[in-house]
Amino acid sequence: xxxxxxxxxxxxxxxxxxxxxxxxxxxxxxxxxxxxxxxxxxxxxxxxxxxxxxxxxxxxxxxxxxxxxxxxxxxxxxxxxxxxxxxxxxxxxxxxxxxxxxxxxxxxxxxxxxxxxxxxxxxxxxxxxxxxxxxxxxxxxxxxxxxxxxxxxxxxxxxxxxxxxxxxxxxxxxxxxxxxxxxxxxxxxxxxxxxxxxxxxxxxxxxxxxxxxxxxxxxxxxxxxxxxxxxxxxxxxxxxxxxxxxxxxxxxxxxxxxxxxxxxxxxxxxxx
Amino acid sequence: xxxxxxxxxxxxxxxxxxxxxxxxxxxxxxxxxxxxxxxxxxxxxxxxxxxxxxxxxxxxxxxxxxxxxxxxxxxxxxxxxxxxxxxxxxxxxxxxxxxxxxxxxxxxxxxxxxxxxxxxxxxxxxxxxxxxxxxxxxxxxxxxxxxxxxxxxxxxxxxxxxxxxxxxxxxxxxxxxxxxxxxxxxxxxxxxxxxxxxxxxxxxxxxxxxxxxxxxxxxxxxxxxxxxxxxxxxxxxxxxxxxxxxxxxxxxxxxxxxxxxxxxxxxxxxxxxxxxxxxxxxxxxxxxxxxxxxxxxxxxxxxxxxx
Numbered sequence: 001x002x003x004x005x006x007x008x009x010x011x012x013x014x015x016x017x018x019x020x021x022x023x024x025x026x027x028x029x030x031x032x033x034x035x036x037x038x039x040x041x042x043x044x045x046x047x048x049x050x051x052x053x054x055x056x057x058x059x060x061x062x063x064x065x066x067x068x069x070x071x072x073x074x075x076x077x078x079x080x081x082x083x084x085x086x087x088x089x090x091x092x093x094x095x096x097x098x099x100x101x102x103x104x105x106x107x108x109x110x111x112x113x114x115x116x117x118x119x120x121x122x123x124x125x126x127x128x129x130x131x132x133x134x135x136x137x138x139x140x141x142x143x144x145x146x147x148x149x150x151x152x153x154x155x156x157x158x159x160x161x162x163x164x165x166x167x168x169x170x171x172x173x174x175x176x177x178x179x180x181x182x183x184x185x186x187x188x189x190x191x192x193x194x195x196x197x198x199x200x201x202x203x204x205x206x207x208x209x210x211x212x213x214x215x216x217x218x219x220x221x222x223x224x225x226x227x228x229x230x231x232x233x234x235x236x237x238x239x240x241x242x243x244x245x246x247x248x249x250x251x252x253x254x255x256x257x258x259x260x261x262x263x264x265x266x267x268x269x270x271x272x
Numbered sequence: 273x274x275x276x277x278x279x280x281x282x283x284x285x286x287x288x289x290x291x292x293x294x295x296x297x298x299x300x301x302x303x304x305x306x307x308x309x310x311x312x313x314x315x316x317x318x319x320x321x322x323x324x325x326x327x328x329x330x331x332x333x334x335x336x337x338x339x340x341x342x343x344x345x346x347x348x349x350x351x352x353x354x355x356x357x358x359x360x361x362x363x364x365x366x367x368x369x370x371x372x373x374x375x376x377x378x379x380x381x382x383x384x385x386x387x388x389x390x391x392x393x394x395x396x397x398x399x400x401x402x403x404x405x406x407x408x409x410x411x412x413x414x415x416x417x418x419x420x421x422x423x424x425x426x427x428x429x430x431x432x433x434x435x436x437x438x439x440x441x442x443x444x445x446x447x448x449x450x451x452x453x454x455x456x457x458x459x460x461x462x463x464x465x466x467x468x469x470x471x472x473x474x475x476x477x478x479x480x481x482x483x484x485x486x487x488x489x490x491x492x493x494x495x496x497x498x499x500x501x502x503x504x505x506x507x508x509x510x511x512x513x514x515x516x517x518x519x520x521x522x523x524x525x526x527x528x529x530x531x532x533x534x535x536x537x538x539x540x541x542x543x544x545x546x547x548x549x550x551x552x553x554x555x556x557x558x559x560x561x562x563x564x565x566x567x568x569x570x571x572x573x574x575x576x577x578x579x
Contacts, residue, residue: 112287113294114516114557121550124538125298201415205520208417209535221417228421228524232429242418250413 003258009251013067020068023061028216030055039236051236054226059240065218066241069130069207070200070248076134077141077199078192084138085145086188090176092146093153104150110143119202123211133212137202141195148191152184186263193256197249204245220245276569284562289341291554295547296340300333326351327544344551350544354537359548362533367552370529373521374514376445377453378507384457389464394491396469404461411458416517420451420524437526448525452517456510463506467499474498501571508564512557519553 031052039051039059050059092103122136156162157180165179204221206212213219220241227237307323308315324330327350328339343349349359392404427447428436435441471477472495480490519531526532530549537545 109287109290112558112561113291113554114512116516116519117550117553120519120534121295121298124546204415205417209520209523210539224418224421231421231425235425238418238421242422245418246414249415250410253409253413
């Protein structure tokens with residue numbers, strides 16, 4: 001039941017992001033006569049069903065554009081950090097020696113640094129904008145994949161099939177891609193799922209602080225920020241993006257939990 | 273133990289130096305001229321030169337780096353461009369507020385997490401377990417920049433029980449601390465439940481039950497104390513994370529701490545302050561993590577031996 005619910009929330013998220021392509025500039029159109037109108041059933045079947053914001057823009061359309069932003073950032077961040085982190089981690093774990101020692105030290109330093117703070121610092125220095133948000137979150141995010149991939153590779157490197165391939169003279173890149181990577185994809189997939197939830201929250205957080213997506217572009221984080229100024233008059237401005245954000249994060253986390261339990265035999269056994 | 277302490281101190285110093293260097297180069301090597309960014313498009317060349325000299329940006333980068341690193345050890349973090357006041361003074365004013373907030377959040381989180389985790393573990397698999405774990409899942413997923421405004425709406429605007437923002441009134445800290453502590457409470461409750469479940473299957477628990485100890489003693493003394501060890505570690509590590517999370521909470525509640533100073537200084541392009549705030553929060557974070565490891569090693573001799 002919970003499983004289907006979480007998958008449906010993610011599907012709705014994807015559909016909203018897709019619908020964003022058809023809205024275009026209409027969502028940014030200022031209609032001052034409509035400003036801060038509350039959600040109403042009279043507006044049923046129109047985009048004003050969730051009310052309008054301080055510039056008279058329909059909240060539903062802003063929400064859809066925000067879904068697009070969060071999906072774009074989440075996919076970008078997870079894609080790049082997973083590729084970069086996995087490559088570094090697998091290589092480090094497989095090669096070992098001094099290279100591994102140096103890379104482990106670098107990973108430790110990154111882990112010793114509060115992630116959100118580093119992202120804030122980077123976003124502040126690079127300036128606002130969606131690409132810079134993705135960049136900042138990748139700089140913070142690759143470490144998790146690198147650590148996981150390295151640990152997994154270490155446990156594999158002396159397996160028979162690796163030794164066999166090595167004695168046949170398989171080159172290192174091919175070895176990692178063909179013989180190591182397929183065996184560690186599952187835990188990395190789980191990490192990536194949680195990574196999506198983390199990136200959605202981080203993007204919204206940076207946009208909330210004014211360091212992410214800039215107006216008139218919409219982000220759930222900046223919608224919450226703008227809405228807090230009208231909290232008493234128009235709580236729907238904060239409620240709508242907040243609930244959307246929470247549902248997406250909750251659903252993605254639940255899916256991640258399910259996958260982890262599915263893969264982890266130990267947690268299945270210890271579960272009462 | 274002493275050798276362990278010094279090794280830890282060494283690693284804290286090493287990471288602090290790396291963070292300092294990273295922050296320095298982050299600001300100096302990013303494409304674009306910080307002076308042009310700080311002054312905007314309409315600044316006159318004279319102003320730009322003046323600011324560049326004030327910041328020491330006309331010196332070679334190695335000299336700047338040397339000044340910066342030696343400055344840190346003399347607690348000299350430069351001058352604020354906005355306040356015309358030493359950065360270290362500004363930070364000394366604001367830092368206690370952030371620490372206070374993080375500490376209150378930690379206490380609130382523990383007050384919520386311990387009963388919740390204990391209840392879930394003792395009724396594992398039954399409805400209290402499901403209920404408290406669902407609550408904690410929501411707690412993990414709720415972003416603090418949304419929880420904050422919701423709490424303000426409910427407790428400050430509708431019920432008018434607590435102040436909306438600031439830190440002047442007696443109960444100003446309640447809402448920010450709850451906002452900051454919620455996610456931690458959720459994580460702690462889950463950790464405690466998992467840790468207790470593991471301990472409850474141990475032989476000594478069965479022995480304690482078999483010899484007829486009241487369940488208050490079995491759970492309160494034998495189980496809880498042993499389950500606490502991993503939880504204490506998480507608690508310490510999370511205190512560091514709280515310092516990072518405090519940035520957003522402080523902005524939501526207009527709490528005059530280091531995080532709010534950081535974000536305001538970013539908006540004012542007051543780079544010396546930005547640099548100082550990031551450095552101080554990072555070093556605090558690293559130090560707290562180091563102290564946690566030390567406490568952990570003191571509690572559990574196996575770790576000292578293993579390392």
